[in-house]
Amino acid sequence: xxxxxxxxxxxxxxxxxxxxxxxxxxxxxxxxxxxxxxxxxxxxxxxxxxxxxxxxxxxxxxxxxxxxxxxxxxxxxxxxxxxxxxxxxxxxxxxxxxxxxxxxxxxxxxxxxxxxxxxxxxxxxxxxxxxxxxxxxxxxxxxxxxxxxxxxxxxxxxxxxxxxxxxxxxxxxxxxxxxxxxxxxxxxxxxxxxxxxxxxxxxxxxxxxxxxxxxxxxxxxxxxxxxxxxxxxxxxxxxxxxxxxxxxxxxxxxxxxxxxxxxxxxxxxxxxxxxxxxxxxxxxxxxxxxxxxxxxxxxxxxxxxxxxxxxxxxxxxxxxxxxxxxxxxxxxxxxxxxxxxxxxxxxxxxxxxxxxxxxxxxxxxxxxxxxxxxxxxxxxxxxxxxxxxxxxxxxxxxxxxxxxxxxxxxxxxxxxxxxxxxxxxxxxxxxxxxxxxxxxxxxxxxxxxxxxxxxxxxxxxxxxxxxxxxxxxxxxxxxxxxxxxxxxxxxxxxxxxxxxxxxxxxxxxxxxxxxxxxxxxxxxxxxxxxxxxxxxxxxxxxxxxxxxx
Numbered sequence: 001x002x003x004x005x006x007x008x009x010x011x012x013x014x015x016x017x018x019x020x021x022x023x024x025x026x027x028x029x030x031x032x033x034x035x036x037x038x039x040x041x042x043x044x045x046x047x048x049x050x051x052x053x054x055x056x057x058x059x060x061x062x063x064x065x066x067x068x069x070x071x072x073x074x075x076x077x078x079x080x081x082x083x084x085x086x087x088x089x090x091x092x093x094x095x096x097x098x099x100x101x102x103x104x105x106x107x108x109x110x111x112x113x114x115x116x117x118x119x120x121x122x123x124x125x126x127x128x129x130x131x132x133x134x135x136x137x138x139x140x141x142x143x144x145x146x147x148x149x150x151x152x153x154x155x156x157x158x159x160x161x162x163x164x165x166x167x168x169x170x171x172x173x174x175x176x177x178x179x180x181x182x183x184x185x186x187x188x189x190x191x192x193x194x195x196x197x198x199x200x201x202x203x204x205x206x207x208x209x210x211x212x213x214x215x216x217x218x219x220x221x222x223x224x225x226x227x228x229x230x231x232x233x234x235x236x237x238x239x240x241x242x243x244x245x246x247x248x249x250x251x252x253x254x255x256x257x258x259x260x261x262x263x264x265x266x267x268x269x270x271x272x273x274x275x276x277x278x279x280x281x282x283x284x285x286x287x288x289x290x291x292x293x294x295x296x297x298x299x300x301x302x303x304x305x306x307x308x309x310x311x312x313x314x315x316x317x318x319x320x321x322x323x324x325x326x327x328x329x330x331x332x333x334x335x336x337x338x339x340x341x342x343x344x345x346x347x348x349x350x351x352x353x354x355x356x357x358x359x360x361x362x363x364x365x366x367x368x369x370x371x372x373x374x375x376x377x378x379x380x381x382x383x384x385x386x387x388x389x390x391x392x393x394x395x396x397x398x399x400x401x402x403x404x405x406x407x408x409x410x411x412x413x414x415x416x417x418x419x420x421x422x423x424x425x426x427x428x429x430x431x432x433x434x435x436x437x438x439x440x441x442x443x444x445x446x447x448x449x450x451x452x453x454x455x456x457x458x459x460x461x462x463x464x465x466x467x468x469x470x471x472x473x474x475x476x477x478x479x480x481x482x483x484x485x486x487x488x489x490x491x492x493x494x495x496x497x498x499x500x501x502x503x504x505x506x507x508x509x510x511x512x513x514x515x516x517x518x519x520x521x522x523x524x525x526x527x528x529x530x531x532x533x534x535x536x537x538x539x540x541x542x543x544x545x546x547x548x549x
Contacts, residue, residue: 009087011088018150022151026054040174041174044166059155059287063118065144066119067122076316082112082321085109092105110153111152113298119305124308124309163430170542188521203490212356219349224265224346226264230261247316247319249317250313277305284298296339301333335357371508378407378473380406380464382402382403382404388467403418414482414483415454416484417451419487420487422488423489439486439498448484448500461477462478487505488502489505496537
């Protein structure tokens with residue numbers, strides 16, 4: 001029974017014994033539907049069709065498990081497990097190793113959020129004493145949660161394989177072997193998928209976050225006449241009062257208390273809390289919890305769960321979940337112009353978030369500039385026009401657009417045209433696929449225009465650096481190469497398959513040190529009896545190698 005206690009915090013992860021039921025049922029279903037004449041599919045269109053069918057099958061199983069369990073105390077138990085998981089997660093981020101499989105723990109946290117937000121859709125049964133009912137049924141609840149997490153994990157894994165197949169059509173296949181369906185990753189893709197996940201943690205300490213929580217608090221105080229601490233006073237009560245420790249409350253009473261004891265703007269306070277609630281009417285469809293798991297409507301950003309228990313409305317709020325949600329909103333939503341729809345009636349708040357969205361690129365640009373300064377590398381930022389000998393500016397804003405950073409590598413004889421993209425931190429293939437699409441459909445062509453212009457106008461760049469007022473640079477750039485690069489905030493799978501190389505802040509340091517950032521790979525594929533020599537961009541070159549085989 002995979003229930004664990006880590007420093008007094010409870011953890012429940014999936015148990016593979018449920019494979020005997022669910023994987024057997026899934027295998028029987030897809031065998032009868034797809035595998036009567038063949039044992040393996042490699043064509044990406046058919047593979048994706050089958051994977052989507054598997055995904056729907058697993059989602060239906062998970063949804064049925066949630067719908068059948070109508071005891072509110074079970075979901076309160078899940079909420080408490082999730083609260084403990086946040087404590088453990090924060091300690092893990094601080095460098096504390098977990099005594100359990102980290103992927104399993106991450107999977108548990110991911111599926112717990114899905115279970116909790118989906119549970120708000122149903123009418124639930126209460127009891128006189130929730131703590132007593134949880135303790136009485138603890139073993140049963142752990143088993144049921146293990147089961148839900150197992151099904152949810154495999155739904156997530158299936159959705160990841162769909163995204164992989166959509167990104168790299170020759171990477172994923174499906175096999176029916178000994179009455180069991182298997183997801184295949186064909187050579188030489190596994191080493192690159194593994195390499196990507198190995199690389200991710202190397203960038204973590206250099207990812208720059210726009211944390212605007214203090215500005216957010218000041219705005220609320222100045223424009224809506226309430227201290228932030230008064231908005232969440234109930235969190236302190238949940239922590240300090242044993243009677244409130246489960247986090248179950250009637251939220252309208254909290255709002256009434258705040259209105260009676262502060263001069264808060266009434267429209268603001270109603271919309272503020274509504275924007276932080278998950279209810280029966282706004283909970284996402286379960287498939288969207290997997291495909292669009294960074295949607296602003298997810299539990300990650302909405303800490304208040306609204307339940308109908310025995311015909312009455314109650315709310316569940318966890319202190320840890322409140323902190324996690326407010327932190328995520330401030331660091332991974334506001335800087336990208338994302339905030340709850342219910343808040344958009346508040347013009348001052350809306351303008352504040354628009355300002356954060358429009359200025360957060362500087363958070364990425366500033367450390368890059370510092371590195372260039374320290375090495376005395378000639379650079380310019382936010383170029384809209386170039387100086388000329390005729391004392392007339394050569395404007396580029398309306399032709400190719402501004403150049404974020406242009407710098408000159410005098411040793412390597414390269415002129416770097418750099419496009420900065422302060423991309424969101426993402427953690428799965430469905431979200432990396434969105435990054436990939438954005439770069440392919442929009443950002444690549446933007447950078448290409450600027451690179452092509454620079455290749456034809458090296459003399460203009462040369463003159464600009466000679467004529468600038470501060471730190472003029474006298475160089476002959478005629479024989480310098482033009483290189484386009486993206487500078488990105490968070491690692492993303494696109495960086496391994498980009499025609500213009502992408503550098504995080506971590507990798508930019510390596511670039512300036514003339515260190516190799518993207519190594520070549522020599523791989524022997526046993527299934528094809530072939531050795532591959534793969535250079536960046538890796539996935540495009542893999543496909544070329546496979547097509548030549």
